[in-house]
Amino acid sequence: xxxxxxxxAWMSLQExxxxxxxxxxxxxxxxxxxxxxxxxxxxxxxxxxxxxNRITEKTVSLxxxxxxxxxxxxxxxxxxxxxxxxxxxxxxxxxTALRNPSTETLLVDGxxxxxxxxxxxxxxxxxxxxxxxxxxxxxxGETITDVVNIGIGGSDLGPAMAARALEEDCTVPRAxxxxxxxxxxxARTLKHLNPARTLFVVASKTFTTQETLMNARSAREWFLSxxxxxxxxxxxxxxxxxxxxxxxxxxxxxxxxxxxxxxxxGRYSLWSSIGLxxxxxxxxxKFSEMLLGAFEIDEHFQTxxxxxxxxxxxxxxxxxxxxxxxxxxHAILPYDQGMSDFVNYLQQMTMESNGKSVTREGLPVDYxxxxxxxxxxxxxxxxxxxxxxxxxxxxxxxxxxxxxHSRTPLGNxxxxxxxxxxxxxxxxxxxxxRSEAQAELISSGLEKSALxxxxxxxxxxxxxxxxxxxxxxxxxxxxxxxxxxxxHKTFVQSxxxxxxxxxxxxxxxxxxxxxxxxxxxxxxxxISNHDASTNGLLEMxxxx
Numbered sequence: 431x432x433x434x435x436x437x438x439a440w441m442s443l444q445e446x447x448x449x450x451x452x453x454x455x456x457x458x459x460x461x462x463x464x465x466x467x468x469x470x471x472x473x474x475x476x477x478x479x480x481x482x483n484r485i486t487e488k489t490v491s492l493x494x495x496x497x498x499x500x501x502x503x504x505x506x507x508x509x510x511x512x513x514x515x516x517x518x519x520x521x522x523x524x525x526t527a528l529r530n531p532s533t534e535t536l537l538v539d540g541x542x543x544x545x546x547x548x549x550x551x552x553x554x555x556x557x558x559x560x561x562x563x564x565x566x567x568x569x570x571g572e573t574i575t576d577v578v579n580i581g582i583g584g585s586d587l588g589p590a591m592a593a594r595a596l597e598e599d600c601t602v603p604r605a606x607x608x609x610x611x612x613x614x615x616x617a618r619t620l621k622h623l624n625p626a627r628t629l630f631v632v633a634s635k636t637f638t639t640q641e642t643l644m645n646a647r648s649a650r651e652w653f654l655s656x657x658x659x660x661x662x663x664x665x666x667x668x669x670x671x672x673x674x675x676x677x678x679x680x681x682x683x684x685x686x687x688x689x690x691x692x693x694x695x696g697r698y699s700l701w702s703s704i705g706l707x708x709x710x711x712x713x714x715x716k717f718s719e720m721l722l723g724a725f726e727i728d729e730h731f732q733t734x735x736x737x738x739x740x741x742x743x744x745x746x747x748x749x750x751x752x753x754x755x756x757x758x759x760h761a762i763l764p765y766d767q768g769m770s771d772f773v774n775y776l777q778q779m780t781m782e783s784n785g786k787s788v789t790r791e792g793l794p795v796d797y798x799x800x801x802x803x804x805x806x807x808x809x810x811x812x813x814x815x816x817x818x819x820x821x822x823x824x825x826x827x828x829x830x831x832x833x834x835h836s837r838t839p840l841g842n843x844x845x846x847x848x849x850x851x852x853x854x855x856x857x858x859x860x861x862x863x864r865s866e867a868q869a870e871l872i873s874s875g876l877e878k879s880a881l882x883x884x885x886x887x888x889x890x891x892x893x894x895x896x897x898x899x900x901x902x903x904x905x906x907x908x909x910x911x912x913x914x915x916x917x918h919k920t921f922v923q924s925x926x927x928x929x930x931x932x933x934x935x936x937x938x939x940x941x942x943x944x945x946x947x948x949x950x951x952x953x954x955x956x957i958s959n960h961d962a963s964t965n966g967l968l969e970m971x972x973x974x
Contacts, residue, residue, distance in 0.1 A: 432789070432796050435930060439496040446492055447754040454893050455859045457485070473740040474726030475908045476915060478693035479898040482859045483747055483827075484532040484755075491748040492602035494736050502742065505925050508514060510732055512538045512693070515792070516932035518824045525933050526915070529721035529910070531606055538693055550689055550703050554715045557668075557686070558706070559631065561603060562713060569662035570626040574603050578619060579707035580649060581633030584696025585670070588913075589708040589776055591771040592700065592720065595909050596712060598768075598837045603629065605711040611641040614646055620904045625656040630667045631707045634691065637669065640941075646680070664759055667887075670703045672718045695932050698917060716906045723910030731918045741918035744897065749921070749926050751895065752798050760803035761819065761828035765851045766904050769831065773805045782918045783931040790928055799927045809850045819858060820890055828896045830855055831912070835903040845897045849860075850899075861892020 434440055459465055469481035469490075497503075508515055522538045528547055530849075531563050536544045564573040579589055593600060618824040620628075634642045646667075663681035670688050671677050677687050688703035700708075701721060709717040727741070728875055736742050744909050751757035762773045784800035802907035805811065805828070819826050832851045836844040851904045862870075867888040871881045899915075901908040924931035947968065950957050957968050 432793070432928075434500075434926075435797055437496075439492065439499040441756055441855060443492050443496065443750070446794060450486070450489060451755075453484065453486075455482060455895075456485060456861070456892060459859075471738055471740060471743070473724060473734070473915070475901055476727070476740065476911050477900040478740050479741060479900075482855055483750075483895045483897070484851075484893065485747070486752070489750070490737070490743075490746075491749070493750060496749070497736055497746060497922070499744060500926050502922055502925050503736065506732060506921075509921070510728075510851045512536055512543065516695070516930060518930055518935070519931045521690075521932070522693040523695065523698075524693045525695065525701060526534065526725075528694065528701035528763055529651050529724045529728065529914075530796065531722075531725065537805050538904055543691070546689075546691065553688060554703060554706055554709055554717075557688075558709045558714045558717075561710055562601075566629075567665070568626045568628075569657050569659075572627050572764050574629045575627040576606060576623050577603045577629045577631060577707050577710045578606045578608060578623070578649065579629075579631045580608050580616075580642055581670075582639060583702070583778065584699050585633035585639075585642065585704055586646055587697070587771075588700030589705050591775040592705075592708050592909060593711060593905060594771045595766075595768040596708075596716070596720075596859070596906060599713075599716050599906060600711040601713070602672070603710055603814045605707050607643070607707070608645050609887065611644050616645050620649070620652055625653045625666070628653070628666060629710075631665060631710075632680070632682070633670040633704055633707075635670075635672055635692075635696075637671045637673040637680070640945075666960055668706070670706060683953060697782055697893040700913065712906065714819045719906035719909035720910035723907035723912075725910075726907075726910045727914035731914075741915055742922050744915070744919045745922035747895075747897065747925070748801070748827070748923055752801050754800075755825055757800075757801060757825045757827055759802040759804060759824065759826050761826055762803060763811060763828055763830050763854075764805075765806050765808040765830065765832040765847055768904050769839070771806050772831075772912075773803070775913075777803050779916060782934050782937070784927065784929060785936060786924075786927075786929040788929070790930055795927065795929070797927070799929055800923070808854070809847065811852065811888075812854065816854065819894060819926075825894070827859070829893075830901060831899045831901075833901050833903045834973060855896045857890070857892075857893060858894035858896050861890035861894075862888065864889050905948075921950070957973070959962055 465481045466479065470477070470479045505515065509523050510526060512524055514520055516523050521899065524538065524543060527536060533544060535542050559572050567573055567587055571929060574632060579586065586607055586609040591600050593605045608616050608619050610953040632642065632646045641874050650663065655662065664686065667682045668686040668688065669677040669682045670690065672689055674684050674687060688706055690699060690702040690704060694702050702725065731739060731741050748760065762776055762806065764772050780803050781800060787795055787797050789795060819828065830851055832848060852932055864885065868885055876884065921931055951972070955966055
């Protein structure tokens, strides 16, 4: 067994879980009218109510003991100081520096990263103002009306999610996002665009990412089919990269290459030049508001005591259910249509970060290190998978997220939306007892035999945990704060589980094998150097 699962804090929680597994939240609320106040807190533009969890003050105290045992505060300080806590790649982890307005020196390998960050932000500001004002013109002398971001993973999910969420703030140029190497993604995006008024942002740190470069080259061909001359490429293509040689070979001017650094992980890169497409459609001022929202949570995370620290509390609640209640999934349920891509974004952040099975020392773990994250916008989910949340057999903790005010008010729509938001968390917590269900059926006039047959199906166990996150409204500041909150939650959980949240070696094997298969595609005779299944599938595809 690992040192974690035999540690005093872990074993105390195991014993406590036996007691809590017999407790129902309905009774907890009945016995403690002050529960909401005790289990809620604020950070920046965020308010968290975590009272609808299977916890008591004792539970929280024991979870905090676990955090202290795992030296969470010390690791947080190490990250903010720029220590190379991503030890497998020998890198610092400083996405927080991207949104810190401070000009104080922060050195990594003898280089002041704050100076680098502010230089690129200034470069982004000049460029976005040039495009948005109409000063920047395409090869026909017309202004840019559309921006196509070509990237994948962290170079796509973040800015695409934010552009969808902040649609009310976005103006011309309109932003589009292409990631999938499936040609349909690029073809459908370009179908209604004018090459003379389209700007492409190619996002690849190394400028060698296969999917991104394939899409970028096809976009280049599409552009040249109209513009004809390669000399016009610098007017319509810019790069987010560090590989000046490959960027120049593509035809992009080095003056329009926006740098980011190896201490910025892909899934944490929204705040860097990877956000250029978003800044182009939002404007740099609103992009800066998003940075500010994230910075507020950074400050809170770094300075708030553990018991009042929102990312820490959310992380510990996740550990409580994953490791002590065997919860294998976690639902994210935003009650805002703009956040329809938010779950996709968080999936990469959490599952790529903590999908690990060895400790920092390289030893196999004997405990779960994460859960499957899923969900979608309310109220759609209520008419799809909420049945499983309410009456299914798995325990599925959930985060409900809602703006108190709508960006697009329309009659009573928002009141009905929020009524559903409130009702769902209450229903998950309370459930419906057998006596309540029976009384309800009797009042409906149901005959006794029919009543008894229907009664078991009308009962809800309840005691299903949820967190409620409120924001005033979905805007750049609150979105930035929400993203930073989940970044730090993910990091804290990795500290509890003693894993490295900042590498992703697991995604490399598939890439390597795909390159080999691609090289074999046109070989003759039949391929036989894979397993029987892969050989058979490859041959079937090649023969069509």
